[in-house]
Amino acid sequence: MTGAAVVPATSATITAALAANRASQRAILGKRQQARQVRDGNTDQVLKWDLEDLKAEEADLSAQLGPLLEQEQAAAQRALAERQQREMAQAQQAQARAWVQVTSALDALAIAAGAYRRAVEVVAQMEAGLTGNPERRRVVIHRDSGGGAMELAGATLASWLDAEPGVELNLGVLDQLSGSVGELKRSLRAAFFKP
Numbered sequence: 001m002t003g004a005a006v007v008p009a010t011s012a013t014i015t016a017a018l019a020a021n022r023a024s025q026r027a028i029l030g031k032r033q034q035a036r037q038v039r040d041g042n043t044d045q046v047l048k049w050d051l052e053d054l055k056a057e058e059a060d061l062s063a064q065l066g067p068l069l070e071q072e073q074a075a076a077q078r079a080l081a082e083r084q085q086r087e088m089a090q091a092q093q094a095q096a097r098a099w100v101q102v103t104s105a106l107d108a109l110a111i112a113a114g115a116y117r118r119a120v121e122v123v124a125q126m127e128a129g130l131t132g133n134p135e136r137r138r139v140v141i142h143r144d145s146g147g148g149a150m151e152l153a154g155a156t157l158a159s160w161l162d163a164e165p166g167v168e169l170n171l172g173v174l175d176q177l178s179g180s181v182g183e184l185k186r187s188l189r190a191a192f193f194k195p
Contacts, residue, residue, distance in 0.1 A: 011068045021058045120144045156188050
């Protein structure tokens with residue numbers, strides 16, 4: 001012989017049972033009123049005992065409800081904390097992957113900058129040879145090195161990386177800049193804030 005599965009009590013089932021219990025008590029009070037009106041003492045007495053049983057059951061259900069609510073709240077808080085930990089781990093993994101992309105881009109930039117420097121040195125040497133002025137080599141390297149653009153780009157990107165959370169950056173001011181500085185900063189803005 002198999003019995004019905006026992007369903008563990010929850011605050012919802014206890015609350016529903018309390019509501020049904022209280023509805024039954026109200027119904028019995030109405031029936032007792034009717035029994036008294038017709039002077040049916042036996043029925044009134046039976047209903048009184050039924051009412052006492054329901055009140056005892058109500059007290060038992062009420063005593064169960066508080067601890068169940070506490071258990072369910074604690075379980076919900078544990079589930080929330082676990083979910084937040086999972087989300088944090090995922091966010092940290094995404095952050096680590098994004099930083100790998102940054103460092104890879106920096107490596108690629110260093111390779112490209114090295115190749116550019118060597119190309120600038122060739123042009124500088126050739127210009128110095130064509131003009132017969134060895135000082136021209138230093139001037140060309142200084143003029144064409146791109147160091148200023150690299151410094152500006154690095155400082156601009158670093159300022160955006162370090163910006164205070166919640167503080168809106170005034171990026172519209174970049175549209176007012178002219179020349180190569182404005183052009184570079186607008187290009188960086190478009191790439192950095194690309195969704």
